[in-house]
Amino acid sequence: MNRYFYIDSEGKQKGTFSPEELKSENIKKDTLVWTQGMNEWMRASDVAELDIIFAESTGYYPPQPAAQSAAQPAFSSAQPAGYGAPQQQPMPKSWLIESILATVLPFLLCSSIFSLLGIIGIVHASKVESLYIRGDYAGSLEASSQAGKWTKIAMWIGIAWVVLWIVVVVLIIAFGVSMANIGDILNGSGYEI
C-alpha cells in the first residue's frame, strides 16, 4: 500500500498517510494527492487506490454516523496545535484571486466602472477566511457564495463588453466607413481612451 501526501484546503502539504488513514482526513474528490511513482499531483478521485475514501459517501455502504463521530475525537488530538477546534469542513472557495482580477482587468478594457462589482466581490471574498477560522462555517459559506455571485456578474459583464466592442469594430470595418467619417461621428474629447 502506498503512502500519500495531500494538499489541504489551506494549501499546506500534509503526509504521509495510508489510504486507510486518509479516510479520516478532509479528502475531497478534487483534493490533490501524491505518492511515489506519480509524475505530478493528482485529484484524489482519479487515484484508484483511494476509491475507498469516497465509497461511503457515494452510497456503496450504509452510512455509519456513530462510528464516524467516535473516530473523530481520536483524530483531532493528532492535529497540529494552533488551529483551535478541528475544522471538519474544508474552507469554502474564497474567490479572492478571481475577484481581484475582476477588479483589475476592467482598467485594461476601459470599463473601470465595472471594477466596482469586483470590489464588492473582494469585500465578500476577504470575509471567507476570517469567518472560517473563527469557526463560523455557515457565515463563511454565505460570504463565499456572495463573492462568487458578484465575481461572476463582473466576469460576464466584462465578456459582454469585449464582445460588444469587437462586434462594433467588425461592423464598422464591414460597412467600410472611412476613417475620417468615424472620426467625425465619434469625435468626442479627442482620442482619449
Next chain:
Amino acid sequence: MLVAVVFMFYTFDPGDMPLFPKCPFLLVTGYECPGCGSQRAVHDLLHLDLKGAFSQNALILFLIPYILLGIYLGFFNGKHHFPRLEKLFFGKWAAIIVVSGIIIYGVLRNVV
C-alpha cells in the same frame, strides 16, 4: 478572441484610432480614471516601447504582470504549487493594497 484582440492592439495605435472604446468615466466627468491610457500603453508594450507605455499609464506596467500571475495561480493550478505566493499577492491585505493603490494613482494623475 485573445489573438484577435492582441493583433488589433499591435496593428492599430489606439491613440490615433477612434475604433477603440472610449472611457465612459472620462466622457462623463472629464477626469482621467486610473485605467485611462492603458490601451495606448498596451500598444506601446507590444512594440516593446517600455518608456512610451510608462508615460501613457504607469499603473498598467505593474498590473499586467500581476494579472498574469493571478491567472496562473487561479486558473492553471499555480496555487497548489505556490500557496505562499498566493497568500502574499492575493491575500486580503494584498487586495486592499492593490485597490487603494489604483485609487491613489487615479487621484494623483489628475492632481499632478
